[in-house]
Amino acid sequence: MRRGSLKAVVFVWIISMLLTACTGPEVNAVLPSTSSPTLTSTLTIPVSPFPSETSTPALFPTQTSTLIPLPSQQGLEASFANEVEPLVQKLLQAQEKTDLELTSAYQLVYVSQTARLYYVQSLLQFGSPKNTSEGKVAYILYDYSRGETLGYSNNRLFSVSSKTQEVTATIRVILEDEGHYYQIEKEEATGSSGSTTPRNVVENAVSPLQKLIFLYPESENELEEIIGYACGINMNPDLGYARKLALFSFALTSSNWADRRQGVEAIADLDPLPLSSATNLVTLLSDNGAGISSVAEDLLSEMIDDPEVFDLVSEAAASPDHGVRAHAAHILGNKPDQAFSILLTLSCDPNSYVQQEAKEAIKKSTPSDLIPSLVIALQDNDSCIRQGAASTLDDLDDQAVSAIPGLRLLLSDNTFAVRKAAALALCDIDQKNTEIIPVLTEVFKQETDSPLFTREITCIANIGGKEETLPLLEESVSADSETRFEVFDNLKNYQGVPGAADYLISLLESDESFLRWRAAEALQQYGDEADAALPILQRIAGTETDDLAFEEEIQLMIDLSSKEETLPILKQALSNPKYEVRRVACDILGTFDGVPGAVEVLLPALYDSDTYVPSYATNSLLEITGDEKETVLQALIDAARATTNNHAFKSEIAAIAELSSKEATLPLLKEALSSSTIIIRSEACKILGTYKGVEGAQEIVSLALSDSQTSIREAARAALAALNESE
Template sequence: MISKKIEMNSQTFFPMHFPGENMNERSIRGGYHVLFEKIVVKGLWCISLAIIILLAASCSSVESDWEEACKKNTVEAYEHFLDSHPKAPKLIIKKAYERIAWAETKQIDTPGEYLMFNNDYPESEFRDECMERLNWASARKKNTIRAYEKFISDNPMSKYTSRAKELLKEVSGKMETDWQEAVKSNSYDVYASFIRKYISEHRVFEAHNRLMLIAEKKWRTLLKKLRNINQTGKPALSSVPTDFHLVLVPRLKRLLFIQEYIRPGSLSESSQKPNLYIIYNYDRGINLGSRSSYSTTATYLRTQELWVFAKLIFSQGDTIEVIGKFTGHGGLGSRTFEDIVKNTFKKFKKLGLPKNIQGYLESIIGYSTGLYRYPGFQTRIQAYIAAYILKKAPYWSDKWEAKLLLTQIKDPDAVEPLIALLNDKEANVTARGIAAHSLANIEDNRVVEPLIAALKDKQSGVRQSAAQSLRIVKAPRAVEPLIAALKDKDSGVRMSAASSLGFIKDPQAVEPLIAALKDKQSKVRRLAAFSLGEIQDPSAVKPLIAALKDEDEKVRRSAAISLGKIRDSHAVESLIRALKDRSKIVRQAAAESMGEIKNPLAIEPLVAALKDNSSDVRKSAAEALEKLGWDSKNVNKRVILLIHKRNWDECIKIGEPAVKPLIATLKDKDRKVRRGVAYALGEIKDPRAVEPLIMALKDKDFGVRSEAAISLGQIKDPRAIEPLIAALKETKYLHEAVLSLKEITGKDFDSYPQWYNWWKKRQKQDNQ
């Protein structure tokens, strides 16, 4: 074709014959003609070859520069690559930014930075190393014996384990040295300093006991300063020593709680002033003293109190009366927490104050026990405090904090107070339910029997919580009580029992669960079907096939999923019929299950399901066909499967053969599918996609329009210029359209009027 055009053009310049021309002249001119033709042909071929070489060099340059950057593996190398190749493939650019972030994270080397990287790049190639470094950085930051022991236990094969062992030995040795010095000095300040420094280590409890003996003398001196507070009226205020930093605000009919904390190290040998004095307004639990005004729950009081002295004061105008007082080793002395509350309320009741005030008092009294961080005590005390707050506190904010505290406790020391709360008939259903769930989170054999017993509680909410909790415990001896609970009069209890039996997976539950498929409540039937799938007993196949005709779509869906888990070929025909169910969630579940069973009879119905109205059904059908090995070597059929699976990256790898089916899918009803198709067509860069993508600029979905604009810029076809300029009127994706226009034209305008005027001028020039 090219040679013919050249011949025609050469004859235009050199005609074969001029009038009056002799043969010699004609032959000379013919030689020029041939020479010109050869020069032009060679020139065109050289230009074409140069273009091909430049394109290949460009691709080769990107790959070689990327390999070089990876080899150097530095922030500077990756940044240089990004500056040199701003239009490199998206995947490479993404990796470059990720590696820059990883290098900077390692350089900073703090737990916070590793957490931030993990959140920003959850699928990163460096995820495992990031988690290892996070654990190591956390251990180094704490720099305690327990922190290093935990790291060594959790990461025995880590490259940091040997260093952790060295630091563990170093910290342990330092602690023993400090302990010997503390014992030798036997002074309040040295023991207090040791406790603050090694608050989570095993020696601290012994230091606490030694410190208590020394602190008792100081404590008794403090008590003398408050004896006169038993007076009433204004003299009571004036009798408070000035060095107590006490702020007492009398309110009409309000209970105030005065609590003194004696911390380790707060009292020096020369001074006997208390470090902290707190007053609570019982009406709202608001702190009127020196701590934060929102310290209303036990979770906020994280001091290491050694001894507590407290008085409960009732104020009415200028009248102040002492309701009661109590002392103790933060609840760890001879008087237990329950004793403190009980004895205080004996005095409280004698005053004849309204009963509703008791609710205000009890949650605050819990704080007097302190929150010891000493091994073996912290968890139990926290559980007791949170349980009392949950049971008695009048405000939901208090209860919410207590609930959070209880659900986070996983220490066996909390079992006893949680069982007490679960069995407390006076507590509300919510509190007892939280106790049940909290017990389930603790790995201790003592939790099973109380939860089983709670299945017979009078309150249905407690029975339901117990049944749910046994799902987590998974104790075999809970199976029979849960089977009995399948006949409970409350549907919520039956639901929870059915679900828990599925998690325990005991075969003796199969027959009772089959019977539960006929329960009058659809939610019970649904969970019974689910649990039968978890147990995977073949005897459940026929009942589950029957459940495919249930009136509730969620029951039918659950039955279809369970049949797939059991993987019995007898269910295939029923699942094929379920592919035509009126509910798309049932059709989707049927397709997924046939992929699990892998029976060849399902291929034809699944192929038909690729035309389903629901993109979710089509996706599940495609995934099932892939598992069945449906013509995986046939490119056209593979493309169809990939499109329905929404695997756009694989479609892009296939390239040109994927273009036609992708264009056909650009009219899919699902906007997410249309977005993915528009993206894939832009990456493939086939000119056939230009017109369909121009039409997609008018799609009703913003995301589709945006992807179409970006893809047109990647293809760089001049046909897209005018449609993209028109698209600038819609400011929602002005940025994408402008970028694409710059890619196609090489012009650098930012607004619609600029592009519009430029385009009009160009059209006039073309017409001239």
């Protein structure tokens, strides 16, 4: 065994005393001479004393064990740098020499290329070397890396869910001969394809090293164990509880999320659950790796009956990270009575997700005690507690009737957030109380949350009438965009409220397109009350430059008059400088089936300069052709011959085929193959490639085989292949 200072000997002796020796195959290993590492000082691992590996361990931390921090990164760096890294550098520079043979006479020495593997190897503690009589040494220099994200479902590997990552193992076999190092084999393999579990991923990464495995069969399992446990994967079900816990806890310190995910899932499989891991698990509540924080939350929920775990989670509830606070609230929901005050504080958290988690947790309290406890909390000196209690009562609906007196008192609370929570709680259970209106009015004017905006205005309307809320809605039109949408969604239901229709009509002449759009949309619900809008619409719609506003204005005009009366406006819109408006005009005309003059108005749009307006026009013409089939058909033929727009050409050919037949389009497609526009020739080839079974299609597309452009010839060959493809 490679030995360092006296300190190294002492360390190895301590480890040997603490860990029962593995009973597996014996090989030598380069082991650390000082305490082993952690990558983050906040994670801890139980190392003294280890529970017996032959009996069921006592639950941590209820026994006398202590949580000892893993050694510092500085300690690891010193050990690795002094004991192993110099050898690693020599081995990496080994000369390749394939004429040397690895035989069973060589003593194997595992050399980890990284500090992480160095630590894992030390915990696994492989035994004394074999076959050392000739003094020959074969170094196995090994490393691993993570790669593509993998997931497991129904025992099949697929690259979609963030469950783990593939493992790539790099293993070199280096022989030492008279002070010189010769690399005789190097294997790099990735375990992924064909694997069904994380364990298989590691096994498949190690197994290609056939010569080594043949001579030293034990080496396969040992290398798999070292690399696998570094990845947080349980590679040996028979390994003692204490070592598993130490290895999985160490996996939680990895900078790679997949290692941490596998490690925390492996801890979840330990029986019994190690309460000593609670500190690590609380740390993982802030882990952004896929699913890690959720697994940690589930484990802590199972451990929460332990007083020390409860205290750790309670401390986490004060974390600056809102995600950790939300996890803590969910976990404490398993002890709602004990955590009542903490949960109340979280129920007024600045983050809405934390609030919701806390309130759901509070609801799990003993039913007979819940309302009385919340009523008492309404009088707490802490405004946050008062707010949380009122907010939770708001979620309890009719169950909270007995809290009405206490909630009413809070309507005059010095804290705005408390007044708001009390007023909202009273909305559904004290609907005749007009004292709520001034508070909700104050709240409403500052509201930026869309759902609460609607709830507050509805509550005021239920108590004081919609007339009371109309001025508030008018004021809110200039608010942020989220609540502006809510204003108009509410105004759609204000029919019969004096002034509502007049207000919306006045917005039709606003300089702001958003207001014109939403006002026209809302007025469609007002029937005869919106009649005064018609003259304004006739004046503004034809020159409207916003497509959303234009669409709603036209629809409102149709509601207030008729399609015939809107036809001149649509004709004017087809000359609008905004192509978006022209597209909408074409689309609307597609609903004018049977309206005299609609086809005539739409035909010029076939020659529009926009890329897609002609296609919109073509599609709409198909909808309103009626008795004018011949007129439309000829117009489409003329447009198809004239266009240089491939999108227009494609839609026009399709429309001609629909009104007539594919055979009728063949002359046009043949003409198109002589077009001066390359993209039209290409489009013609593509269309002909869909004409399987149409007589004459192959002959026509064959003409393009002699085109001067390579791309057209290729398109022609592709079309012919499609036409000749067997069913």
